[in-house]
Amino acid sequence: GEQVEQRPPHLSVREGDSAFITCTYTDPNSYYFFWYKQEPGASLQLLMKVFSSTEINEGQGFTVLLNKKDKRLSLNLTAAHPGDSAAYFCAVSEDSGTYQRFGTGTKLQVVP
Amino acid sequence: EAGVTQSPRYAVLQEGQAVSFWCDPISGHDTLYWYQQPRDQGPQLLVYFRDEAVIDNSQLPSDRFSAVRPKGTNSTLKIQSAKQGDTATYLCASSFTGGDYEQYFGPGTRLTVL
Numbered sequence: 001g002e003q004v005e006q007r008p009p010h011l012s013v014r015e016g017d018s019a020f021i022t023c024t025y026t027d028p029n030s031y032y033f034f035w036y037k038q039e040p041g042a043s044l045q046l047l048m049k050v051f052s053s054t055e056i057n058e059g060q061g062f063t064v065l066l067n068k069k070d071k072r073l074s075l076n077l078t079a080a081h082p083g084d085s086a087a088y089f090c091a092v093s094e095d096s097g098t099y100q101r102f103g104t105g106t107k108l109q110v111v112p
Numbered sequence: 113e114a115g116v117t118q119s120p121r122y123a124v125l126q127e128g129q130a131v132s133f134w135c136d137p138i139s140g141h142d143t144l145y146w147y148q149q150p151r152d153q154g155p156q157l158l159v160y161f162r163d164e165a166v167i168d169n170s171q172l173p174s175d176r177f178s179a180v181r182p183k184g185t186n187s188t189l190k191i192q193s194a195k196q197g198d199t200a201t202y203l204c205a206s207s208f209t210g211g212d213y214e215q216y217f218g219p220g221t222r223l224t225v226l
Binding site: 091101107 | 143162215218
């Protein structure tokens, strides 16, 4: 079946450094892409959603890159701070009314 | 606007016991999803509904799991005869077809099967 692979599973960076997480997906019909942050014991917090037609999206303190040719979705946290320590998940879906297929997750630790 | 609510927040069972989870989606949302998230893994779809109809339940272990959404609003997910492998957080989400293509997640129910 279709899969979403996410790397790395664990990532430790120093405060102020960048943290880079990548997902590769197999479903050629994927059209909507999402990044979520999940703190311990909490639910999923949406960081950003992107359409397939958009390649670069900037949020507050992070950038999302979409390469549809290579079926790759990336999240770059710039100048990470300890409050960014959490699990991060990518997700893809075919359209707005279908379920999301999630990546395996990245546990990020930002060390002061 | 109230978000997605779930209850209970926590459940602890012995193997073989039954448990039900309840979800109240955002008002007006026609699509409701149940995901299972084992510890340190990503959420995986169990079943989803549009109104009261099941759209996809192919990942739902049908011998022990069941889910209903009889009036197209609230939903119940039930596990008969729980196993240790069912230990996970069960997340409910809702969305509006043709809306902002975003799913809104509830706080989850954390299940431990001893």
